[in-house]
Amino acid sequence: MVKRKGKVLSVALAATLAVSLSACSSSSSTETSATDKGTGKTDTAVATAGASSGKINTSEFQAISYVMLGDKPKNGQFEKVMDKVNALLKQKVNAKLEIKWVEWADWQTKYNLLLASGEPVDLITGATDWLDTWQNSQKGAFMPMDKLLPQYAPITWKEIPPEDWAESKYKNQIMIIPENHYTQWVNHGFFYRGDWAKEFGITKPITDFQGLGAYLQAVKDKKPGVIPWDTNGTGLGIANGYVNSVTDAIELPIGTGMINVIFGKSFNDKYKAYSPVFDDTFVNLAKMTKEWGDKGFWREDVLNYKGDNRSLMEAGKSSIDQHHTQTYLGERKKMDQLQPGSDLQLFPFSATRNNLVSLSITHGGTSLGAHSKHPERAMMVYEVLRQDPEVYRLMNYGMEGVQYVVKDGKRYRPDGYDVQRDEFYSNFWGGRIDKNEIPEGDTWAGKENLFASYDKIKKPYPYGRFVFDKASVNNELTAVTQVVNQMAPALIYGKAGDPVKAVEDFRTKLKSAGFDKLQAEVQKQLDAFKTLVESSK
Incomplete structure (x- = not known):
């Protein structure tokens, strides 16, 4: 749980910087005074640059x-x-x-x-x-x-x-x-309007995509002029969010473009490389988003649209937004002013399975x-x-x-x-x-309870020291990333035709790009990482 206390450090910083600067500055540098706002004391040491070793001359702006x-x-x-x-x-x-x-x-x-x-x-x-x-x-x-x-x-x-x-x-x-x-806390999820959910008869918190879909349908039916999710085709966080919600997969620090296609299998099976693209997970995601797109939960031209959904939510023209807990806390406060009574709520993707992993x-x-x-x-x-x-x-x-x-x-x-x-x-x-940090005094009253609920279920991030070396699969990683960036947006937003065929085409293109070799190399390096971790215990 986040607990912060402001502490005035200007004097300590001044002394340390003075030593640092005096060891590395030109003797032509001058002394300038600065006032420490926290103490009201005038501190000339911060900008002092005295004796020189010639390594850097701070007289040059x-x-x-x-x-x-x-x-x-x-x-x-x-x-x-x-x-x-x-x-x-x-x-x-x-x-x-x-x-x-x-x-x-x-x-x-x-x-x-x-x-x-x-x-x-x-x-x-x-x-x-x-x-x-x-x-x-x-x-x-x-x-x-x-x-x-x-x-x-x-x-x-x-x-x-x-x-x-x-x-x-x-x-x-x-x-x-x-x-x-x-x-x-930067675990992701969807923000939604609690006042509208209550108006629609949704009395329990949304904890899965089925519940979110019901909310979006109610917005479509009962809020004329509002696009349920006025997103644009560059934001594909819903893909990783869906994987987080329906599996226990953990994101690996391996960039594969606009969406991740290789994960760790789970916290208990963290050294096994896994791809949700090649099982029912991705097929079900594609079916869901095709259905949502056909129902008009986002614009027909979503792939070319460049609007700012968050601003539109703040204006009452969109009903959800996707980001993490820290953003949610700020948006909740902002929405209280811009949309009084909106009672912004959060559906964390981990709420479905309580599979929350702490931050790197x-x-x-x-x-x-x-x-x-x-x-x-x-x-x-x-x-x-x-x-x-x-x-x-x-x-x-x-x-x-x-x-x-x-x-x-x-x-x-x-x-x-x-x-x-x-x-x-x-x-x-x-x-x-x-x-x-200066602690916020007007934070949402439920913040402490939200953080406490996270603390009860969190697991430590397992890949802090895992650095994937792409040298032997650089061509394959580049090709896979290109396929992801070319095909994922249409697939994720239901604009690639029949979802089952679209996923099959995606899989075929990934394999042609060298996906199997890439995943095998990830597995090889995870095996070596496992040995390293276990030997250091």
Whole structure:
């Protein structure tokens, strides 16, 4: 369960950065004062750069880029907050931060193309389970950080234990800084309107796809002008969600495109490679989505549609959305304002079988671009973003008095807050940390019970140190991914004709692409991983 306590660390950070900077900066650097918002004390040490060893000269102002996933905010608040962030970064490490957004429309393709382009980006939001960190490491997209972290991000280096660094390495080199000190639940599911469910006579929580289908049919029948799920063809989370709901399969950190086609069989059979595509699981999924599409649960042109379903749900024009628990908690609060009384509910995919697996510590993290021109300063900037309470709170919450106020140590929305006018987000998912969090004071009353229910059934994520080496099956993995990306959207949204034949065609194309060889290699590496795990006990 998430429990966070804010703690002022500016003095400690200042001292550590001062030592770090004095060991690596030019003597021409100057001392600048900065005020610690948490204590009110003026701290000149943060930006001090004294004696020099000549390794880096902080007198040169540098711009550091940070790749973030998401659509850039359009209400002007982001720019106002970043002005304040950059003023502090200039004082502390003589740098500014430039966010490079990878928008949600076709995000997987855009993200991987950016990393493959050779563009000299600096910090990069990463993840081993949904952003292909290991695959991109094998392609040379990242710069190892082992030698940089101790000197340029010393607090972060020391607070992450060796066993967590071990889960962050590819070929014994650190490729991602884990978000290991931020407690969260990111198990996925569907959000649905509790007020409408009650109106339809659905009195029990939705815990399976059959119940969700009944709800969507009621929306179709009783809410004219509302598209039950106004999704677009790039979001295929329903596929993995269905697998999670009807089997005990666990996602492996192996990217196969828009949907996963190779899983671990179950928690008790975690070292067996399994594909739901080749049994009744996928046939039943295709039959269900064909039926849902024919009933008009989404647009006829879903594969070409580019709308934002979440915004439409917030406007009362769509009845569900698919994402994880953390997003649900934020959306529930947002919907309370935009759709009063909506009583947003969550159907976690794991609710059907109670087969919840905890989060990998590298579900969120930050990597360093292989072509970064300023790797040392990038590490310094990251250290400030993660460790300095004032900068951290700006990046995560926005401006005190505008986006939030603090009362009795908890964070609330200010009086008069308007979500469309005042909302801020930076999607800083690669460096959040519990010690710098300010607990929310106006969270949904059921949050604690929801988290407690998860804690009762959770199982530890078994693949934290499993890194799939694709070298011997690179061609097959590429070909399988191409087949998945070409065929899965139509199949998942019921636009591929007869579902049984569509799945058979999908299977045939996958096998022609080398699926059997790919799965055999996954099994071989899982066997070796099992031996490694058991020998280390």
